[in-house]
Amino acid sequence: MWYRRSFLLLASAALAAAQTTAPASAPATPQRLEEQVRGYTSQDRFNGAVLVAKDGKIVLSKGYGLANFEWNVPVTPDTKFRLGSITKQFTAMAVLLLSDQGQLKVDDPVCNYVAPCPEAWKPITLHHLLTHTSGIPNFTAFASYAKTMSVASPPAESLKRFLNEPLDFPPGSKFSYSNSGYVLLGYIIEKVSGGTYEDYLRKNILTPLGMGDTGYDDTLTVLPRRASGYERAGSKLQNAKFLDMSIPHAAGSLYSTTLDLMKWDEALNAHKILSAEAYKRYFTPVLNNYAYGWTVKTEDGVEQINHGGGINGFSTRIVRVPSQHLVVVALSNVVPGQPDKLAQELVKLMLGQNLPVPEKPAEIKLSKEALEKFVGNYAIAPTFILAVTVEGDQLITQATGQGKIPIFAKSANTFYPKVIDAEIVFDVDADGKATGLTLVQNGRRMPAKRQ
Structure with a gap:
């Protein structure tokens, strides 16, 4: 994701566990x-555009919900969404293309392009930045980030935010997702090419591939068919917090459509733009199944290449299955939501698996007095607290550094959030007052004591 974890903890972006069986049927x-997508939209778990393509032909391409809620403008297949970290795969291709052009080498030290360069950065290479193994801390996780995200910060300025911060680990020894590394790559692309990041992508990648509905987003340009971004605040919808798009830069600044991302997938299948050797590096995973701007791993018996994105008001996912010539794209402009899980389920269905259509859980009404017994702070981890409050007659959860999520009762002490696939079970004493809870998400059970 571009700048933060999704929903309650860390699991909503995780894909389903790998299976070893081959596709079961047609x-x-x-x-x-369509039935599967509607199961999500009917529960407010997805609002946006979906594309499924097989063998270069569209199987499903539709918009669901609204691109602009103020004006009741519907989403269509050519609605433009901010991509968030899907941007990183374009940045990685730009670096490899510059390598093919002889303007840099992927194994070059970062200090070849940064002056003055910290002593701790001397072992870091462009390869480390591309694979999130540099150890450079993620500046969007800094406590100051929320206060500065509305202020313009081109790469040279953003660089100053983490230039002198200690490394999280020795370069190459671990994986840790870092937007800092990709902003730094954007800085290097501009320095080497002599132009802007946007211009380099437009001239060398987007225009040659016919991706006319993809580009670098900003708030000054009047951009036709651009979706507005929204965030759920409890049970209400609000406009997403403003983010100056100079900040995400090469880590998360692009916009696109589902149809343009199909063109992207087709170009990748045909090995356009890059040399064969560059493509090999592009899709070779290093640590944590991460290659260059992509996660590459075996899911459901086939190799899948995927990446998601999360940026103020937007959540996105692209999943490619090259051996099946299959691509699924889900782009959403309401967060939190479940484009990740929806995209993976659509892949499973296209691989011939049988899945249930999502159904709305039974919901019961509890009195405000009963809800008050769950109010408190619950420590899932020492620095990750789940606050539970009551607003009106609604129980609300808010995890550290995240927005408010309403939860609904399935029983006297079991609740679920409509916008994510999870469950919260409260432990109660003899008087019915909560003493702790267990968050159940993606097969994990995470207990938390009440503070």
């Missing part, structure tokens, strides 16, 4: 895929 029909 790919799902468009009607069956």
Whole structure:
């Protein structure tokens, strides 16, 4: 993700566990895929655009919900969404293309391009930045980030935010997702190419591939068919907090459409733009299954290449299955939501698996007095607290550094959030007052004591 973890903890971006079986039957029909998407939209778990393509042909391409809630403008397949960290795969391609052009080498030290360069950075290479193994701390996780995200900060300025921070670990020894590394790559792309990051992508990648609906987003340009971004605040919808798009830069600044991302997938399948050797590096995972701007791993018996993005008001996912010539794209402009999980389920359906259509859990009403017994702070980790409050007759959760999420009762002490696939079970004493809780998400059970 571009700048923060998604929903309650860390698991909403995780994909389903790998299986070793081959596809069981024929790919799902468009009607069956539509049924799965509608199961999400009916529960406010997805608002946006979806594309499924097989063998270069569209199986499903539709918009669901609204691109602009103020004006009741519907989402369509050519609605433009901010991509967040899906941007990173374009940045990685730009670096490899510069390498093919002889303007840099992927194994070059970062200090070749940064002056003055910290002593601790001398072992760091562009390869480390591309694979999130540099050890450079992620500046969007700094406590100061929320206060500065509305202020313009081109790469040279953003660089100053983490230039003198100690490394999280020796370069190459571990994986830790870092937007800092990709902003630094953007800085290097501009320094080497002599132009802007946007211009280099437009001239060398986007225009040659015919991706006319993809580009670098900013708030000054009047951009036709651009979706507005929204965030859920409890049970209400609000405009996403402003983010100056100079800040995400090469780590998360691009916008696109589902149709343009299909063109992107087709170009990758055809090995356009890059040399064969560059493509090999592009898709070779290093640590934590991460390659250059992509996660590459075996899921459901086939290699899948995927990445997601999260940026103020937007959540995105692209999943590619090259051996099946299959791509699924889900772009959402309401957060939190579940484009990650939806995209993965659509892949499973296209691989011939049988899945249940998402159904709304039964909901019961509890009195405000009963809800008050759950109010408190619950420590899932020493620095990660889940606050539970009551607003009106609604129980609300808010995790450290995240927005408010309403939860709804399935029983006297079991609740669920409609916008994410999770469950919260409260432990109660003889008087019915909560003493702790367990967050159940993506097969994990995470207990937390009440503070």
